[in-house]
Amino acid sequence: MSDFAQTVKQQADIVKVIEGYIRLRKAGAQNYSGLCPFHKEKSPSFSVHAVRQFYHCFGCQASGDVFSFVGKIENVGFPEAVRIVAQKVGIPLPKREFSSPEEAAGARMRAKLLELHEAATAWFEEQLRGPEGATAREYLAGRGLTPEGMKTFRIGYAPDSFNALRDRLKGMADDEALRASGLFSSKEQGDGGQGPIYDRFRKRVMFPIANESGRVIAFTARTLETGEKAGPKYINSPETPLYSKGQVLFNLDKARTSIRQHEFALLVEGQMDCISVFLRGIQNVIATSGTAFTEQQVAILRRHTSNVVVNFDPDAAGANAAEKSIALLTEEGFTIKIVTLDDGLDPDRFIRERGVEAYTAAIRGARRQSDYLIERARQMFPGASAEQKVKAMNYLLPHIRRMPEKLARDQFAGDAAQKLGIDSAVLREELRQAALRRRDHVETRAAALTEVERVLLRALAIDDPENEPARRLAAEALAGQPAWFEHLGTFQALQALAGRQARDPMDVVEEPGQRALLAEALLAEVKPPEASEVASAVQEIQERALAGRQRDLRAQIAEAERRGDFAELALLTQQKLELDRALRGLHHKGV
Numbered sequence: 001m002s003d004f005a006q007t008v009k010q011q012a013d014i015v016k017v018i019e020g021y022i023r024l025r026k027a028g029a030q031n032y033s034g035l036c037p038f039h040k041e042k043s044p045s046f047s048v049h050a051v052r053q054f055y056h057c058f059g060c061q062a063s064g065d066v067f068s069f070v071g072k073i074e075n076v077g078f079p080e081a082v083r084i085v086a087q088k089v090g091i092p093l094p095k096r097e098f099s100s101p102e103e104a105a106g107a108r109m110r111a112k113l114l115e116l117h118e119a120a121t122a123w124f125e126e127q128l129r130g131p132e133g134a135t136a137r138e139y140l141a142g143r144g145l146t147p148e149g150m151k152t153f154r155i156g157y158a159p160d161s162f163n164a165l166r167d168r169l170k171g172m173a174d175d176e177a178l179r180a181s182g183l184f185s186s187k188e189q190g191d192g193g194q195g196p197i198y199d200r201f202r203k204r205v206m207f208p209i210a211n212e213s214g215r216v217i218a219f220t221a222r223t224l225e226t227g228e229k230a231g232p233k234y235i236n237s238p239e240t241p242l243y244s245k246g247q248v249l250f251n252l253d254k255a256r257t258s259i260r261q262h263e264f265a266l267l268v269e270g271q272m273d274c275i276s277v278f279l280r281g282i283q284n285v286i287a288t289s290g291t292a293f294t295e296q297q298v299a300i301l302r303r304h305t306s307n308v309v310v311n312f313d314p315d316a317a318g319a320n321a322a323e324k325s326i327a328l329l330t331e332e333g334f335t336i337k338i339v340t341l342d343d344g345l346d347p348d349r350f351i352r353e354r355g356v357e358a359y360t361a362a363i364r365g366a367r368r369q370s371d372y373l374i375e376r377a378r379q380m381f382p383g384a385s386a387e388q389k390v391k392a393m394n395y396l397l398p399h400i401r402r403m404p405e406k407l408a409r410d411q412f413a414g415d416a417a418q419k420l421g422i423d424s425a426v427l428r429e430e431l432r433q434a435a436l437r438r439r440d441h442v443e444t445r446a447a448a449l450t451e452v453e454r455v456l457l458r459a460l461a462i463d464d465p466e467n468e469p470a471r472r473l474a475a476e477a478l479a480g481q482p483a484w485f486e487h488l489g490t491f492q493a494l495q496a497l498a499g500r501q502a503r504d505p506m507d508v509v510e511e512p513g514q515r516a517l518l519a520e521a522l523l524a525e526v527k528p529p530e531a532s533e534v535a536s537a538v539q540e541i542q543e544r545a546l547a548g549r550q551r552d553l554r555a556q557i558a559e560a561e562r563r564g565d566f567a568e569l570a571l572l573t574q575q576k577l578e579l580d581r582a583l584r585g586l587h588h589k590g591v
């Protein structure tokens with residue numbers, strides 16, 4: 001695969017791409033299912049794994065990665081499939097990969113807009129440092145920002161002028177590109193055409209918004225005026241070929257490494273909150289820019305983590321946004337915790353007034369989402385009357401149903417019943433039903449796999465260094481004693497996986513039947529197995545292999561006795577004694 005295809009594959013979310021063609025529904029913490037587009041069916045046997053980024057149909061055995069799906073459904077070859085996916089994800093194609101002049105023009109435009117944004121950012125920074133930026137610097141200092149902090153986030157200032165930025169940039173690009181950049185406004189003329197352009201952002205502090213690779217693609221601008229003249233407190237860049245509000249997570253470019261290290265993302269509402277928290281050393285923080293999460297943002301985040309700690313403003317709007325985000329993230333199988341800060345402070349003020357240690361402690365004390373929602377239900381519907389209890393429960397039921405995992409639903413329902421003091425059998429039954437409703441699709445399928453094979457397949461599919469011991473244990477057992485594993489239905493897949501090096505598990509197993517079994521193992525479970533699970537699986541395989549050998553020996557001994565071949569009999573008996581001893585040893589170890 002070319003570097004370009006590799007990049008596209010990394011940035012594309014297979015779930016999103018496939019959802020562009022068929023309807024998928026959540027079927028587990030990491031997988032989705034739907035009706036297979038490649039064969040006729042009435043009940044869904046088509047599954048997509050969100051984390052491992054593959055699809056598999058248990059009906060027709062079609063499976064593969066995002067390119068194979070698009071290639072198959074669009075009926076095109078690999079290079080064209082790469083192009084189609086790149087376009088869906090919004091990655092500009094390298095020149096030789098353009099399939100039409102329009103595509104090439106679009107890519108040139110995006111490149112030009114990036115250049116304009118870079119120039120504008122540098123110029124705004126310069127203005128902030130200059131004499132005109134004094135008020136803005138004062139405002140930022142008042143919010144606890146140091147000059148280094150301003151530099152890190154490339155914060156700038158747009159002076160009070162209608163043409164300063166325009167004059168600065170007009171030599172760099174033609175009128176069409178300047179208009180498309182979103183940096184300028186213009187008035188509609190009497191004839192319906194657009195009038196001359198002028199600077200959109202004036203007398204405002206400029207916060208650049210960067211894409212995942214850290215390049216500026218838009219701005220949020222905060223006014224420094226007060227009173228009637230001020231206009232809205234914040235204005236944002238409009239949608240442009242570079243920027244779509246619902247598809248960007250503020251600060252993800254700087255936070256991504258830390259998110260992976262800490263295995264969770266801290267989600268705050270405002271950009272100032274995000275900047276403030278980041279600059280005080282908590283670097284896995286991102287912001288939604290004051291709105292609830294969109295599905296695209298969820299898809300982007302899922303590539304980095306599936307654990308989120310939410311710290312929105314405690315006001316009603318904040319609580320509503322938090323609730324919507326929680327709902328969406330829950331549906332998408334994220335694990336969510338919620339921080340509420342003392343005295344109704346927002347993250348920015350809290351960390352400035354109480355310090356980073358107090359804030360870290362608050363994050364550590366984040367509540368499970370079920371606890372947060374139950375608490376909120378109690379606040380909204382206080383009192384012990386039956387009516388209030390029913391209202392509180394009706395508020396909670398949709399949240400419970402939304403959770404993809406039965407165990408979590410059960411626990412949530414149980415907690416709700418207990419904490420709301422629900423003793424009516426009818427209400428309890430309703431809670432129980434809510435917990436039951438969402439069924440995991442893949443789990444209920446008849447399994448051709450044994451538990452031992454499941455463990456071994458999942459162990460050998462491990463990619464992260466943290467679980468490497470479990471992978472190594474399985475790989476070494478397989479390499480050391482292949483004979484133990486030969487009788488397994490998945491032997492071929494196990495061997496291919498053991499020798500796969502850095503490749504994707506689904507890519508190394510080619511035989512369709514073997515692939516189906518691997519897909520089943522990967523789709524069914526969320527966590528990779530522990531080393532101890534692998535060890536007991538290996539032991540069970542060994543026992544089975546030895547027991548099989550024992551049966552063979554018994555038959556051979558009977559045969560030797562029948563023939564009266566005493567030399568052979570002595571040899572076989574000796575072997576059987578050794579084997580019996582080995583098996584006894586294993587049983588002891590197992591106890």
Ligand SMILES: [Zn+2]
Nearest residue numbers: 036039057060
């Ligand atoms: Zn199919």
